[in-house]
Amino acid sequence: MSGTLTLNKITAQRGISVGEAAKKIADLGWNPSYVQEAMTFPTDYKITKAPKDPMKQVLRSYFPMQEEKDNRVYGALDAALRGDMFRNVEPRWVEWMKLFLAIIPFPEISAARSMAMVGRLAPGEDLRTGFTMQMVDEFRHSTIQMNLKKWYMENYIDPAGFDITEEAFGKCYATTIGRQFGEGFITGDAITSANIYLTVVAETAFTNTLFVAMPSEAARNGDYALPTVFLSVQSDESRHIGNGHSMLMSMLKEPDNHLLIERDLRYAFWQNHAIVDAAIGTFIEYGTTNRDKNKESYAEMWHRWIFEDYYRTYMLPLEKYGIKIHHDDVQTAWKRLTEKHYVHRVAQFFAVGWPVNFWRIEAQTDKDFEWFEHKYPGWYAQFGEFWKWYEKLSHRGQTNILFNSDVGYVYPHRCWSCLVPCLIREDIVTDEIDGQLYTFAHELDRWTVAQAFAGEYEGRPTPAMGRFSGRREWESCYDGWDLADAIKDLGFVRTDGRTLVPQPHLRFDEKEMWTLDDLRGHTLKSPLMALRAMSPADREAHLAEYRKGFTINPCN
């Protein structure tokens, strides 16, 4: 008797290899000859080369793998409850999850829908399985995130805000940014939206900050549920990145596509930076109570993941295919995050607008100030007094910070492109498009609306490109309204009919909680409508003053 006897030798069966299985499955498609499929989601791109599926996974192994991932997630949620997670969780953190989890399920399910758009455009069937799995993945992400939110609502000290989540998503002055993100996946040119904006940029670059950096911060704040769910979500992203890259490689083969790829990479990178960095940067830097100076700041993580990983190893190699990469845009985004304090200005804006949101924002304290100054030199001089004001005005009986002229804050104009306000004041740009005046946070935002989202790009017709539409400036929806009436209309009132859902503090005490009556008597104004109503001379003077910025008065 020679060799070793193993069970495997007795039970082993000849099977087909993964590569062969993927090849056979890719052969399921055919070119219809009786009725052609309608190209209902048009694109200006030409795709003639069939993209390859780099992952070669089939549904037979996919479904059990995902079920196993789910089992781990739901087991961990049960364990978190048994371990009394919520007794030790930091409310400052969970409050920001009311905003984050109101936003994210919509972009996720939009990504599922967008697979229909790319699925039909890609010639051949090789990548269809990849798109199918991504479709089901995104369905997973959307509903698993809704489940997490429900779980917070059921177990966290203050469920208000979670309990109105999807309604709030459609109405809030902050979630409008997330809607821009999600609608960007499913509207307009099918390749621009579902491939470049969603997969090549959002998923490949920015899910690292969304789904990896944020969970780390959650864990530092006693929240073990978010990392469990989101790292599981992130584990699906590598397949999506593969889908996007494969499709991109296929499009690169057509020289006619190069101009459009350059346009879309530029738009998508800039808008992802403007939106994702605004939101996730704020959650990570302002939602945490952990001020360990050895941990990376958001800017440092951005440098590692977006600058080093994405820009250097993904974007730059595209140059060898003849794609012009706008290096300046990446450098500008980096400078906005570091020298121009982009995230801090966003957090300040969210805090100023607390009466029209649906979560609690707590003031930053001494411990926070020290950390910010350490990580972002010069921070205290710009933001320290503001946060002291914020704490002072968090008590009922004070004039709320949005309307308190003692503070010195000047309410910003809204960017018509990314929908984040024009917070870096010196960069504000205006333009007239089709006879209407608009404000933009940066020249690239103006370019996005005026040149990228248009029927022609650099002399080339682009009939499939989308348009920015709707009542994009949130403030104009409530121009002339009393603040209390607007809050009531938004539905951000608790079920007693008077206490607000949002609060500028974490004091879980009815006596401390602001009501509609505390806010009545202030009129909301649309900065854009006011600007449009000005004479040209007044407008220039106003913009010159705006670009100078403002100074927060000392808080004594």
Place this chain on the structure above:
Amino acid sequence: MTAVPIVSVGSGAAGAAVFPDSDSRRYRYFEPRSKRATHYEDVTVDVQPDPERYLLQDWIISFPNGKGAYTKDNTAALSSNWHAFRAPDQEWERTHYQRQSKIEGMVQSVIANGRKSGAPKAFNKAWVKILQNHLGAWKHVEFGLGTSLMQAQRYGYTQMINNATLTNSSYKLRLAQDITLYLAEIGMDIPGFDDTAGKRTWLEDKGWQGTREAVESIMGSADYLEQYFATNIVFEPLVGELFRSGFLMQVASSNGDFITPSVISAAEADYERNLANTIDLLHLLVTDNQHAAHNKNLFQGWVNKHVALANKAAVGLQPIWSQPHSKPVQYADARAQSVERIKKILGELGLVLPKE
């Protein structure tokens, strides 16, 4: 650098303090179908918003024709309340993966055990040809319907409609792949088995062209609801169940094949769920207090169109019933059963089966 320290209650747990809405532990922005929202409703309802629920600013990006991300005119059907539909199968991600994974486990066990016992070698020779050519062709039917539904799930006006369509697509595409891999695996045990023959049959065999035309007609529709309707209300009973239950499931065992019925059986259970979802949605539309007559008229038109195609498909497949060595079922009996089935389905919706 000074600021006033902030004091909290020292716990983030439910019940640690009492204040307005400290006990508001249910989503309160939608009306559940029953007294209490189901888990499915909680994770599904209103995730896809619209200007009626609750887009204050309307859609903020549009297609070049001015339409927003989702519009009601993606189907010719009308509804006074698209938001009313809830899928009876209550599927969300966890239940979907559990079910799909169980099916994959079952299918793989059956195939592995069957092969281990040498079962494919004992299949009747005529039956082997049927599997090779006709089951091989059928996988393209499932794939075509799956990709068609994958397209359809982009268009519905609510999350509930689109998610039900998405899971339907996922089930179809799983079955297409299951059949593909099943045939490739038994092909390794059966000398001379050609697993590329199925596609040739699908594309070239005269008997299959009616089926291909019916499937391509569904794939080619630009109305998502017509795609969903034609798949589950017409094609499945008249062609899908006819071939799967009325032929494969009943004929296989008497020709020495106990594996194929197990592989196929999951599809019949899938269909029961998808049919329930479709009927519920369509029932809302044919009883709509404003648009019932319009919808019934529209649906009857879809019935007429797709039944004609499905009948042609079924007639084309008829000769297959004569090909096995053992013939425990007659085509006429299977056909009568599928006609009875569609009559019942249409009866639920107040629609009629056109005369042949």
